[in-house]
Ligand SMILES: Cc1cc2nc3c(=O)[nH]c(=O)nc-3n(C[C@H](O)[C@H](O)[C@H](O)COP(=O)(O)OP(=O)(O)OC[C@H]3O[C@@H](n4cnc5c(N)ncnc54)[C@H](O)[C@@H]3O)c2cc1C
């Protein structure tokens with residue numbers, strides 16, 4: 001079987017990319033999704049807060065996904081669910097296994113990677129203690145509760161203050177569990193402030209910043225956890241231990257882009273994002289292979305996922321129609337002071353007719369700072385004042401074409417504080 | 423004077439609301455913060471999202487929401503109402519499952535469509 005475009009993953013990224021490619025006249029598109037239904041992680045995110053930018057209204061996760069699934073239903077895009085991609089080759093063969101069709105090799109002119117991300121586990125962060133039942137990632141608990149209908153516990157301690165953990169604190173409380181504490185090792189929360197308020201404060205759930213779990217105890221099931229304050233070196237301080245009697249620990253300690261396929265295909269990877277290196281149109285280091293959504297870098301707003309994925313879809317359609325942007329001139333982008341990474345990592349000027357949108361995360365919390373873009377000579381290309389910057393919130397800036405043309409050499413995006421020096 | 427954080431948008435402004443002065447709001451960066459501050463002290467509301475029992479479909483839970491925010495004090499009462507609801511597939515997103523809860527004019531609606539499972 002041969003398609004113009006094969007999209008791997010049917011979450012919001014894959015859905016938006018496929019739809020955009022179809023709109024541009026590409027008529028041979030297939031989405032391959034390993035789950036039984038489309039929608040990705042949104043199916044279990046039953047809370048609201050999706051779509052404020054894109055649909056200008058506040059939707060729940062399933063509603064947001066449903067709108068795209070309906071839009072896709074009006075196209076001729078073919079969809080294979082319950083089908084897992086095992087391998088992608090550099091010459092664009094896609095190896096798929098499914099109960100319906102067995103093992104198949106599909107061929108594509110262009111591939112869009114939209115596999116999303118998965119959660120960091122206890123092993124990935126190394127908490128000491130015995131190994132009783134009752135330790136879950138927050139996302140796994142969310143899936144059990146919202147899709148399968150199982151409560152994972154009654155007395156809960158949450159480690160990490162990422163949005164999934166906060167959302168689950170509220171969700172478990174509403175369902176009758178007692179959430180004793182949310183414990184965060186950093187001095188600030190990794191989640192959105194609004195989630196701290198409406199998920200923790202609303203239910204008087206204490207948030208312990210600069211604290212961590214030092215021990216998980218219990219024979220068969222979790223019986224208690226020990227929580228201690230940490231110093232600036234993030235090491236526990238002896239004498240500050242507190243004990244919580246609980247039967248469940250939820251981990252909300254971050255997400256990792258799911259890139260086994262990308263690595264095996266030989267794509268150039270960015271160690272800072274754990275995702276593939278991409279150009280301005282979301283093309284990876286292999287021409288005709290694009291990537292978008294959480295597989296590229298972890299997003300907190302699905303609206304940004306949609307926007308980025310539409311760009312990938314349009315670019316895949318253009319590639320199939322024979323348009324390839326000139327490789328030079330090329331502007332590399334770097335993260336400077338306070339900036340962890342940038343997406344894209346490279347801009348091909350030929351393909352940036354209307355300028356480019358840049359996404360990144362800051363490394364610490366800043367008040368009244370400026371996002372400054374400088375070129376190799378140190379000259380300021382652009383500056384964007386911000387009242388508030390936090391690692392939990394992805395930042396975005398738009399660089400117009402006229403400013404890009406002024407730059408010589410690589411661009412550095414950095415945070416500058418104080419004064420209004422130039 | 424009460425300090426609260428506006429949750430209307432991700433900026434999370436720290437608001438001061440003056441109960442003695444007609445609930446005057448300061449610290450807000452935009453007019454939506456003023457509305458939020460006034461409401462939050464006099465009649466706080468929250469949108470409720472949860473699930474109800476679903477039969478005859480591939481999975482056993484149907485996600486639902488309140489069509490508009492409910493009084494914060496009634497959220498747990500509303501959860502108890504949802505315990506009693508059972509819906510048989512097929513169901514469409516937006517379908518009203520419980521009309522006018524507690525006489526608030528707010529409905530509980532489905533947020534996802536399910537076809538009947540083929541057996
Ligand atoms: C708990 C939680 C709460 C959130 N809350 C909000 C919120 O309130 N507001 C907001 O705007 N955003 C929120 N987000 C963020 C937003 O939902 C995500 O950024 C978005 O869903 C990412 O989309 P995606 O398509 O990249 O990934 P996903 O939704 O993860 O989709 C990836 C898909 O790829 C499939 N896949 C992976 N590997 C393969 C393979 N080898 N073969 C076939 N298929 C494969 C997976 O099954 C999955 O369906 C939240 C995210 C989480 C996890």
Ligand code: SF4
Nearest residue numbers: 428431434435452455
């Ligand atoms: S006051 Fe306005 S800007 Fe500030 S958090 Fe509320 S809605 Fe956002």
